[in-house]
Amino acid sequence: xxxxxxxxxxxxxxxxxxxxxxxxxxxxxxxxxxxxxxxxxxxxxxxxxxxxxxxxxxxxxxxxxxxxxxxxxxxxxxxxxxxxxxxxxxxxxxxxxxxxxxxxxxxxxxxxxxxxxxxxxxxxxxxxxxxxxxxxxxxxxxxxxxxxxxxxxxxxxxxxxxxxxxxxxxxxxxxxxxxxxxxxxxxxxxxxxxxx
Amino acid sequence: xxxxxxxxxxxxxxxxxxxxxxxxxxxxxxxxxxxxxxxxxxxxxxxxxxxxxxxxxxxxxxxxxxxxxxxxxxxxxxxxxxxxxxxxxxxxxxxxxxxxxxxxxxxxxxxxxxxxxxxxxxxxxxxxxxxxxxxxxxxxxxxxxxxxxxxxxxxxxxxxxxxxxxxxxxxxxxxxxxxxxxxxxxxxxxxxxxxxxxxxxxxxxxxxxxxxxxxxxxxxxxxxxxxxxxxxxxxxxxxxxxxxxxxxxxxxxxxxxxxxxxxxxxxxxxxxxxxxxxxxxxxxxxxxxxxxxxxxxxxxxxxxxxxxxxxxxxxxxxxxxxxxxxxxxxxxxxxxxxxxxxxxxxxxxxxxxxxxxxxxxxxxxxxxxxxxxxxxxxxxxxxxxxxxxxxxxxxxxxxxxxxxxxxxxxxxxxxxxxxxxxxxxxxxxxxxxxxxxxxxxxxxxxxxxxxxxxxxxxxxxxxxxxxxxxxxxxxxxxxxxxxxxxxxxxxxxxxxxxxxxxxxxxxxxxxxxxxxxxxxxxxxxx
Ligand code: HEM
Ligand SMILES: [Cu+2]
Numbered sequence: 001x002x003x004x005x006x007x008x009x010x011x012x013x014x015x016x017x018x019x020x021x022x023x024x025x026x027x028x029x030x031x032x033x034x035x036x037x038x039x040x041x042x043x044x045x046x047x048x049x050x051x052x053x054x055x056x057x058x059x060x061x062x063x064x065x066x067x068x069x070x071x072x073x074x075x076x077x078x079x080x081x082x083x084x085x086x087x088x089x090x091x092x093x094x095x096x097x098x099x100x101x102x103x104x105x106x107x108x109x110x111x112x113x114x115x116x117x118x119x120x121x122x123x124x125x126x127x128x129x130x131x132x133x134x135x136x137x138x139x140x141x142x143x144x145x146x147x148x149x150x151x152x153x154x155x156x157x158x159x160x161x162x163x164x165x166x167x168x169x170x171x172x173x174x175x176x177x178x179x180x181x182x183x184x185x186x187x188x189x190x191x192x193x194x195x196x
Numbered sequence: 197x198x199x200x201x202x203x204x205x206x207x208x209x210x211x212x213x214x215x216x217x218x219x220x221x222x223x224x225x226x227x228x229x230x231x232x233x234x235x236x237x238x239x240x241x242x243x244x245x246x247x248x249x250x251x252x253x254x255x256x257x258x259x260x261x262x263x264x265x266x267x268x269x270x271x272x273x274x275x276x277x278x279x280x281x282x283x284x285x286x287x288x289x290x291x292x293x294x295x296x297x298x299x300x301x302x303x304x305x306x307x308x309x310x311x312x313x314x315x316x317x318x319x320x321x322x323x324x325x326x327x328x329x330x331x332x333x334x335x336x337x338x339x340x341x342x343x344x345x346x347x348x349x350x351x352x353x354x355x356x357x358x359x360x361x362x363x364x365x366x367x368x369x370x371x372x373x374x375x376x377x378x379x380x381x382x383x384x385x386x387x388x389x390x391x392x393x394x395x396x397x398x399x400x401x402x403x404x405x406x407x408x409x410x411x412x413x414x415x416x417x418x419x420x421x422x423x424x425x426x427x428x429x430x431x432x433x434x435x436x437x438x439x440x441x442x443x444x445x446x447x448x449x450x451x452x453x454x455x456x457x458x459x460x461x462x463x464x465x466x467x468x469x470x471x472x473x474x475x476x477x478x479x480x481x482x483x484x485x486x487x488x489x490x491x492x493x494x495x496x497x498x499x500x501x502x503x504x505x506x507x508x509x510x511x512x513x514x515x516x517x518x519x520x521x522x523x524x525x526x527x528x529x530x531x532x533x534x535x536x537x538x539x540x541x542x543x544x545x546x547x548x549x550x551x552x553x554x555x556x557x558x559x560x561x562x563x564x565x566x567x568x569x570x571x572x573x574x575x576x577x578x579x580x581x582x583x584x585x586x587x588x589x590x591x592x593x594x595x596x597x598x599x600x601x602x603x604x605x606x607x608x609x610x611x612x613x614x615x616x617x618x619x620x621x622x623x624x625x626x627x628x629x630x631x632x633x634x635x636x637x638x639x640x641x642x643x644x645x646x647x648x649x650x651x652x653x654x655x656x657x658x659x660x661x662x663x664x665x666x667x668x669x670x671x672x673x674x675x676x677x678x679x680x681x682x683x684x685x686x687x688x689x690x691x692x693x694x695x696x697x698x699x700x701x702x703x704x705x706x707x708x709x710x711x712x713x714x715x716x717x718x719x720x721x722x
Contacts, residue, residue, distance in 0.1 A: 011304055011305075011375050014375045014378055015305075018370075021406065022405055025405070025407075025409035028409075029409065029411075029412070029414060029443055029446075030413055032442060032443050032446065033417075036439050119433065119434045121431060124504075174431065176427070
């Protein structure tokens with residue numbers, strides 16, 4: 001009988017080890033999320049922009065007038081928040097190292113006070129790390145009264161390490177709601193269906 | 197299949213009869229039979245969807261199904277074939293054979309075995325039910341890429357839930373197989389004496405345990421993105437759709453080896469039998485299998501070369517992918533060396549094994565072409581990829597299972613199948629398979645995109661050939677069912693215990709059909 005008891009113990013041990021691995025690997029799937037963000041941040045490939053210290057035009061750090069890049073501004077609405085967002089300038093040309101400022105007009109079309117967070121994205125993503133924001137409405141959540149429209153500024157420059165082959169950068173924003181009340185699961189998925 | 201069991205000597209086993217027997221059974225042979233029947237059923241369900249797809253693609257323009265349904269059909273065809281036909285089929289063979297091959301009386305966890313099977317019919321009822329919801333079935337392709345899968349109706353939720361159920365079923369099955377192999381081997385059956393089918397399944401089970409939970413995580417994130425306000429994959433909320441692809445393929449590439457390793461095991465059983473020689477390079481086969489399993493975890497991004505990875509990433513995944521061809525090549529070499537100077541006979545199982553070795557190698561070569569980054573920018577998401585994975589999955593996994601069915605059916609039923617019909621089935625399958633899928637290489641190279649119901653007219657001829665092949669291939673499988681039923685009904689010649697002259701291994705030492713309980717006193721292995 002002792003050998004059958006030994007076998008039973010060994011079976012239990014294997015079941016515990018294997019079930020533990022299953023739980024661990026389920027967690028690993030989730031661990032890939034921060035790992036991926038970290039990886040993109042280090043390599044700058046995810047299209048997520050850089051925020052860096054101010055680097056003003058000076059003798060040691062002159063503006064590079066030899067290259068001009070086009071910066072395009074766009075914005076995407078989405079079903080999660082009843083706000084419209086549009087750039088006041090569609091595109092502009094900037095020299096490398098030159099600080100620029102432009103505004104987006106953001107309107108809350110609902111009859112509620114709402115808080116929204118803008119999420120920026122830059123393409124091509126190889127350029128993302130070279131577009132440096134000094135000031136941006138996306139740094140903080142924004143509160144808009146019912147029907148309120150506000151101009152929101154972004155101040156940036158394109159740094160001099162921008163790879164030669166990149167001549168155009170596109171900066172895009174989308175707002176995401178911060179109020180719990182507007183992001184409840186049901187109306188979110190209903191809206192998505194009705195719009196598709 | 198009941199004929200196989202009514203003769204069993206079950207003097208100390210009072211099993212219920214009728215449907216209750218099948219609902220409550222914990223016997224590895226019964227459960228194996230249920231898995232195999234389930235797999236064959238799903239093979240036909242998925243096959244009918246494939247024929248609907250090929251009917252639509254018979255000529256350019258839209259004729260047979262509307263584009264939404266077409267998308268659902270491609271998605272469901274793949275999910276059903278992968279999770280419903282191939283995986284349960286291999287689990288069925290594992291249930292029948294592993295205990296008999298290692299001299300164990302049953303699987304280690306028989307009750308759990310019953311559960312893992314009975315989850316499956318419910319999972320697939322749910323998956324198929326998604327077709328009847330308002331938004332239709334899942335339409336994102338089997339890879340469920342976000343953001344498309346974050347949109348869509350209740351059908352997508354049903355798909356996610358059914359994937360969870362399939363995942364639980366296969367993880368339970370994998371745990372059972374590992375516990376059985378690690379604890380229930382007959383005295384003297386040490387690891388390096390195990391038949392290769394057992395080895396490949398042991399390694400497959402570890403892959404399942406490492407990979408399936410990652411898929412479960414990915415679809416759970418989809419579900420919370422859809423309903424609970426998270427934004428893992430929604431860029432508007434700070435998420436990233438490319439992240440989904442990374443998580444999915446971290447599961448997905450090991451999954452394709454889950455789908456092929458047991459087939460390698462089957463070929464390694466059949467080839468020595470009909471060459472009347474022991475397997476060449478047994479140790480290297482074991483190490484090659486383990487090597488493939490390890491490498492399969494570091495090549496996932498070869499499915500996403502075009503998402504815009506850093507160059508270093510592309511290079512790493514390209515070389516790692518090509519490295520897998522080395523252990524795979526070792527296997528092909530060993531099979532060929534096993535046949536070298538053997539006294540070969542070409543019964544149906546051997547014909548299937550030879551076709552698998554040959555056609556799988558074609559699939560491996562197209563895989564190597566896809567692994568070349570600059571070439572993949574051209575081939576990605578074209579019919580070339582479709583041709584590639586059908587050469588490895590149909591003429592790899594599915595045809596290996598067909599060969600295995602002919603090989604072990606006489607053992608299970610106690611009757612030979614009809615050799616003439618078996619060979620006819622083999623030739624029809626092989627010819628129509630190639631007629632269906634070989635032209636798809638050319639279509640892909642010429643740029644025809646996959647998963648689109650319409651195409652431009654210059655692709656017409658190859659599509660017509662492919663569709664004709666598909667219908668021939670589908671019809672030929674009715675013959676397969678007929679042959680199985682004929683053998684099960686016991687009208688044919690009786691099979692001996694050893695069945696095949698060159699067969700070697702514990703399963704060939706028990707009667708054909710085997711009694712309901714085998715090896716209750718373990719055999720001794722020298
Ligand atoms: C020498 C071995 C192999 C190599 C080098 C290889 C390489 C590749 C590559 C690079 C792709 C991505 C193509 C693209 O989407 O652009 C691919 C796709 C695929 N491979 Fe393989 N492969 C190999 C073996 C296998 C095996 C053994 C299986 C399964 C049994 C398999 C199943 C698949 C599947 C299902 C896809 C398509 C996935 C999808 O997008 O739906 N491959 N393969
Ligand atoms: Cu792969």
